[in-house]
Amino acid sequence: MSRPPLQALLGFIAAARTGNLTRAAESMHLTVSALSHQIRGIEERLDRRLFVRGARGVKLTEHGQALYDRVAPHLDAIEQALQPRMRRRDDALAITLMPSFASSWLVPRLPGFLAAHPQLEISLQSNVGVVDFARDMEIDAGIRFGPGKWPGLEAVHLFDDWMTPTASPALIERLGQPTLSNLRDFPLLGAPGGRWSEWFARFGGSPPDRFVAIFDDSENLHRAAAEGMGIVLGRMTLARPLIEAGRLVELFDERLKTEFAHFLVYPSRSRDHRGLALFRDWLQEEAARYEASDAMTGKRSRAPRKPARTGSGRRTRAVR
Structure with missing residues (x-):
């Protein structure tokens, strides 16, 4: 043959x-x-x-x-x-990261970094898949949400994350303020591998018989909650911008720590990249500031919330 x-x-x-x-x-x-x-x-x-x-x-x-x-x-x-082994430019930096993390956390902070380092040209490549740094030689580093161990890569811990039930103000106005004991009676949104069962086991109550909807994309999951579809066990990194915009409300003080954390990862070939060194130092400073904020604590401090009320002045209840 x-x-x-x-x-x-x-x-x-x-x-x-x-x-x-x-x-x-x-x-x-x-x-x-x-x-x-x-x-x-x-x-x-x-x-x-x-x-x-x-x-x-x-x-x-x-x-x-x-x-x-x-x-x-x-x-x-x-x-x-x-392929010719060409040295990467120290003033050009290519980062791969999840689209949800880019829009909710990095991009709002990035102007400060670029203003401090105007000589750098940064390229953000949104990608939900696994990046092969050995093959994708044009990518210098990545930001990922994971266990912190990737074979052959250096991983710098940025910050942990926390989860708590959040919902749109409109949904709370319509159905009333849930308690830990009756949360299961409200429309809940799920996700593959979600941790609602762990939430109920730790803070009380019991899981629902079914979810109103299940999403396999974290960004769309939080957006659905902001549109009033149901209550999401919101991850603070994604939920915080929506909370600050008034589109989501935290329902309880309690928070559940996520299984994974956020990391900057890069191959050994990027270790001496000057642009990456500047980005890494800035990223760690921003991460430390963020982790020390109220958004990243295990239990928040706030004034007691007034119950949501309907136009008639009566508080409504969810129907199981």
């Missing part, structure tokens, strides 16, 4: 990563017809179907995924080995 053409494998990898034959063909400077012919040649060679084609693009079959898992790392290694 003849050796498989490298160009066809490159086309296969491009199609697998983009999920779109048109974009993959453009990246390879081919026509869609030519790329399809190359992929069809691999399929005929293996006597296996590699893609399922649909209206929105292509998706790997089980056999396609197996081929991708075996071939992609080797092609990436070849590409990396042939």
Whole structure:
């Protein structure tokens, strides 16, 4: 059997990563017809179907995924080995981070950093996936919410986070102020791996039989609560801007510490990056200031809240 053409494998990898034959063909400077012919040649060679084609693009079959898992790392290694080892500019800094953290925490503070260091050019790349620093050589560091241990990376702890039930003022006005004992009777919003059960076990009451809605995205989860859909076990880093804007209200003094924390992570190649050193020092100062604030304490201090009331002056109750 003849050796498989490298160009066809490159086309296969491009199609697998983009999920779109048109974009993959453009990246390879081919026509869609030519790329399809190359992929069809691999399929005929293996006597296996590699893609399922649909209206929105292509998706790997089980056999396609197996081929991708075996071939992609080797092609990436070849590409990396042939790339010139150029030193990164010390006045240019590329950071990857979660979109929710960027909008709720970093971006509002970033103007102060840039004003203090006008010589720096910073690039923020929002990404919810895992970043391969060995492959993505243009990225200098990342900010992630996790356990703090990433193989091969240095991790600098920034701050922990806390959770507490929050809701929109409109929802409280409509249904009344919940207590720890009757919280389960109110519309609650859930998330995969959420910690409502732990909240109830620690502070009293019992979990609901069902959630009004479940979200797999933290930012949309908090936005849904701000729109009055239900009560969220809000993570303070995300909830705080909405609270300060008057769109969410903390319902209780009690707070639950999150399982993970926020970290700055970077590969060894970025250790001597001057721009990153400046950013790291500033980030740690901002994180320490934030962690010492009321937003990041285990129990907040505030004046007793007056019960929410309806227009008639009577407090309403949630219906189970």
